[in-house]
Amino acid sequence: MKKIILQTSLTLFLFGILFFYPQQLNAKTIITEKDGCFYEIKVKIVFDFQYQLSQSETEKILTDWRKAMSGVWNGVFGSTILNDQCFVYYDFELVEMGKGKICNDYPEFHCISVIDDQFNSRNHLADATIVKANSFQNSWGEWTNQIEPLIAAHEVGHMMGLSDEYEYKIAGQEKDLVNLNYRKIGPQSIMAQTWGEVAAFKEHSLRILKLANIDIN
Numbered sequence: 001m002k003k004i005i006l007q008t009s010l011t012l013f014l015f016g017i018l019f020f021y022p023q024q025l026n027a028k029t030i031i032t033e034k035d036g037c038f039y040e041i042k043v044k045i046v047f048d049f050q051y052q053l054s055q056s057e058t059e060k061i062l063t064d065w066r067k068a069m070s071g072v073w074n075g076v077f078g079s080t081i082l083n084d085q086c087f088v089y090y091d092f093e094l095v096e097m098g099k100g101k102i103c104n105d106y107p108e109f110h111c112i113s114v115i116d117d118q119f120n121s122r123n124h125l126a127d128a129t130i131v132k133a134n135s136f137q138n139s140w141g142e143w144t145n146q147i148e149p150l151i152a153a154h155e156v157g158h159m160m161g162l163s164d165e166y167e168y169k170i171a172g173q174e175k176d177l178v179n180l181n182y183r184k185i186g187p188q189s190i191m192a193q194t195w196g197e198v199a200a201f202k203e204h205s206l207r208i209l210k211l212a213n214i215d216i217n
């Protein structure tokens, strides 16, 4: 009897490894190395809309967010050029969660809630947990439908492993935002601010790759 139980548990264990584990191993931010030192960084996000909106409204929001993400990360301020020979391209796949579905139904996607409000439950406009590329971790967060699309471009930086490049300095009643990656000329870093002229830089792409254990010299 004991032997049967042992065998059954072992079978269930192996079954679990074969059929359950690979599902958990789907990376949601994937770096693919292509020929000629070319890297594609793909981020897949499913959005769980917590309020009623029409198909065209959903499409508009997701199109605006995707455009801002692609515009910033594939922009002309260095993020696509790693060195003389190495390049990177960013690809963002944004989909709407189907009716009656849950995050677990989308093992290959980061999962973000979208609410119809001014601020989310943590008093932010939007947030996303920091996860490294190729790490199989899921980023989650809550975004309001009123965010400027550039905020979506900032949040997706967290989904590729990057941290904030700003902090708040509190002096009495005043709360000032301090840019920790301040540039004297040209656009400011998208990880430092989400208004005005902003961009992603070569340093960001190199860090995203390095966090995924890919070192470019």
Ligand SMILES: [Zn+2]
Binding pocket: 154, 155, 158, 163, 164
């Ligand atoms: Zn942030």
